[in-house]
Amino acid sequence: MDDCKIILNTGLRGVKIAQTRISDVDGNAGWLIYRGYLIQELASRATFEEVAYLLLFERLPSKSELENFTAELVREREIPPELIAALQTRPASAMAMDVLQAAISMLANHDPELPHVSQDGSVRTAIRLIAKTATLVAAWHRIRRGLDPVSPNPLLYHAANFLYMLNNEAPDSEIAHFLDVCLVLHAEHSFNASTFAAREVASTKAHMYAAVSAAIGSLSGELHGGANARVMDMLLKIGTTEAVESYVQTEFAAGRKIMGLGHAVYNVDDPRAFILAPMSKAMGEKIGDTRWYDISRLLENRAKAAFNQQKGMDIVVNVDFYSASLYYAMGIPIDLFTPVFAVSRVAGWVAHVIEEQYAGASAKPVLYRPESEYVGDYCGPETCSFTPIETRS
Ligand code: COA
Numbered sequence: 001m002d003d004c005k006i007i008l009n010t011g012l013r014g015v016k017i018a019q020t021r022i023s024d025v026d027g028n029a030g031w032l033i034y035r036g037y038l039i040q041e042l043a044s045r046a047t048f049e050e051v052a053y054l055l056l057f058e059r060l061p062s063k064s065e066l067e068n069f070t071a072e073l074v075r076e077r078e079i080p081p082e083l084i085a086a087l088q089t090r091p092a093s094a095m096a097m098d099v100l101q102a103a104i105s106m107l108a109n110h111d112p113e114l115p116h117v118s119q120d121g122s123v124r125t126a127i128r129l130i131a132k133t134a135t136l137v138a139a140w141h142r143i144r145r146g147l148d149p150v151s152p153n154p155l156l157y158h159a160a161n162f163l164y165m166l167n168n169e170a171p172d173s174e175i176a177h178f179l180d181v182c183l184v185l186h187a188e189h190s191f192n193a194s195t196f197a198a199r200e201v202a203s204t205k206a207h208m209y210a211a212v213s214a215a216i217g218s219l220s221g222e223l224h225g226g227a228n229a230r231v232m233d234m235l236l237k238i239g240t241t242e243a244v245e246s247y248v249q250t251e252f253a254a255g256r257k258i259m260g261l262g263h264a265v266y267n268v269d270d271p272r273a274f275i276l277a278p279m280s281k282a283m284g285e286k287i288g289d290t291r292w293y294d295i296s297r298l299l300e301n302r303a304k305a306a307f308n309q310q311k312g313m314d315i316v317v318n319v320d321f322y323s324a325s326l327y328y329a330m331g332i333p334i335d336l337f338t339p340v341f342a343v344s345r346v347a348g349w350v351a352h353v354i355e356e357q358y359a360g361a362s363a364k365p366v367l368y369r370p371e372s373e374y375v376g377d378y379c380g381p382e383t384c385s386f387t388p389i390e391t392r393s
Contacts, residue, residue, distance in 0.1 A: 008373050013264060015096035015383055018364050022055060022351050023188045030268040034188050035059070043275050048158050048183035048344065052130055055351040056123060056189055069127075070157070071283070076131035077152035077161070079103075080110045084139060085151055092144040096137070097220035101213050103136045104129070109207035116158045117207060119358045125208050126350035133212075133346045134158060137339040138165035159183055162343060166330075174286065175330050179340075182323060185272045186341050188348030189319075190265075194218040194225065198349040202223070202356040203368045215349045216342055225345070228337040229259040231324035232292075240291075241298050252310055253279045258303045260296075260321030269316045282327040292325035294376065 009015050010093070023034045033037040033053050042051055053061040053069050061069060083106055090099055106115055111128065113121040139149035142165075159180035163171035198215035202208070219225035238247045251258060263270060277297070279375045284290030300317050307315040318334070326335050379386065 004180045011058060011264070016142055017368075020190065020352070020355060021058065021359070022348070022355060023190045025190050025265050026288065027263070029265050029267040030266060031270050034343050039185065039271055040275065043181050043184050043272075046184060047393050048223065049185065052347040053185050055347050056354070061272055065241065069273055071129045072160065074126050074152070074154045076128045077109070077135050077154075078272040079132050079135050079139060079149075083107065083110070083136075084143070085138075087140055087143050088141075089380055090144075094144070095220075096140060096335050097216060097226075098300075098343070099140050100133070100339050100342060101216040101220070104133070104141070104209055104213040107117075107132060107136075108207060110380045111209070111322060114207055114209075117308065119354070120133060122354050122368075123209060123359055126354060129208060130347050131158075132364055134343045135165060136334060137343055138162055139288040140339075141166055141333065141336060142168075153172050159342055162340075166336075175283075178283060178326065181275065181279065182326070182340070183344040185275060185319065186323075186344035188345070188351070193221075195349060196344065199356045200350050202353040205357065205366075207352060208353050211353045212346060216347070219345065220338060225269050225338045226319075226323050227259050227279050227318070227320040228327070228341060229334050231320050232328050232334045232337065234259050235295050235299075235325060235328075236293050238295055238299065241294050244295060248299065248306050252303075252306050258299070260302070260324065261303055261307070261315050263316050263318045266316050266318070270318045272319040273317045276319065276326055280322045280326040283326050287329050289329070292328055293322075294386075296322060296325045317324070367389055 017373070019037070023032065025032050032254040034042060034051065035047075035058055037060075046054070048147060050060060050066060052073075053066060057065075083103060087099065087103065096121045107129070111125060113125060116136065117125060119229065135149075135152055138287075142149045147168075148325050153161050153164050156164055156171075156182070157176075159173050159182075160173075160176035163176055163179060164248070191199070194215040198220040201211040201214045222230045234247075238244055276295075280293045280296065281290060284293040300321065304315055304317075323341075327340065332340060344365070377383070
């Protein structure tokens with residue numbers, strides 16, 4: 001039909017479509033790096049602010065660079081009052097990811113640098129988006145319960161301030177630290193679905209808000225970021241460790257998936273799960289209830305064994321599996337699990353938008369434009385001709 005050489009590859013598994021300097025995942029070795037640094041090292045030694053800087057500026061900041069960057073994030077935390085007023089018109093039952101996606105688009109109306117953004121300007125917009133996404137999620141949680149949003153606290157770091165804005169009280173330092181680690185772990189993951197969505201939109205030269213709002217739509221799905229909330233629904237449905245075995249048997253017999261298991265890239269367990277699992281256990285111990293961690297641990301073992309028995313191959317645990325019980329023990333509402341993912345991943349998305357539009361790391365045409373194999377009918381002169389509506393049966 002045409003001269004397209006590309007082999008049909010549904011889902012683009014194993015196809016490299018661009019170059020990036022931002023992160024890399026080795027699905028066989030089970031490692032993840034951001035700008036060359038192993039995720040384990042970043043999770044144990046860097047804050048979310050440092051990681052956001054690393055993603056944006058391609059290197060770790062010096063002390064004074066981090067201070068300036070943090071001050072900039074703090075300055076950008078407030079959201080416009082018109083946006084708060086708009087959120088107040090939304091029904092309380094609105095899905096948080098939908099509200100966030102719409103709010104990000106509306107934020108574009110208040111960016112003084114749009115529509116003509118320079119490369120420097122796009123870094124400033126990126127900082128705005130990282131800062132304000134957290135404020136938006138927290139503000140929506142307050143507004144939907146009929147409460148006023150809590151103004152950001154400039155004395156608190158990003159994760160701690162988010163919890164403060166969510167709950168209107170000084171956060172427990174250990175819980176704030178756990179959230180900070182979660183933000184580091186979720187910040188970036190190469191060409192996952194939402195990042196690809198952001199890059200695809202950015203490739204049209206659309207602005208960063210358009211790209212990030214597309215990414216949020218992609219993240220909301222349960223096969224991507226939405227899985228963390230579905231994992232918690234599943235744990236609540238199981239309810240006890242005694243019920244795990246029968247749940248696994250029933251789900252596998254029905255051909256249904258166990259949420260939080262399986263991955264498009266990892267062939268071994270997700271390295272982030274090894275960090276999240278002990279945090280989930282520790283958080284359970286802190287609140288005197290390790291039930292959700294215990295169910296998760298047993299479920300992981302039983303589901304892996306059942307999968308292997310049924311399909312003769314292994315299934316891996318992914319990032320969403322233990323983050324669910326961890327967030328739940330931290331007191332984060334289930335429907336905010338995926339928005340919290342976005343609070344972190346926005347740092348990766350904006351870095352990718354900048355790379356797509358300015359950094360030139362990618363030896364590819366400017367615009368993503370794949371082809372599809374048409375398998376529908378042909379209605380042309382050789383096949384059929386257009387019938388006027390009056391004579392159609
Ligand atoms: N539970 C049970 N079986 C699963 C499974 C799961 N979580 N994930 C995949 N499988 C099975 C599929 O049913 C399929 O079986 P089949 O070949 O007999 O039809 C096989 O494994 C391959 O599944 P597929 O969906 O094609 O794998 P994928 O690599 O394209 O998909 C995911 C990866 C993440 C979409 C998939 O594993 C999934 O849906 N997981 C649950 C949702 C989730 O946790 N998402 C977050 C990802 S970070």
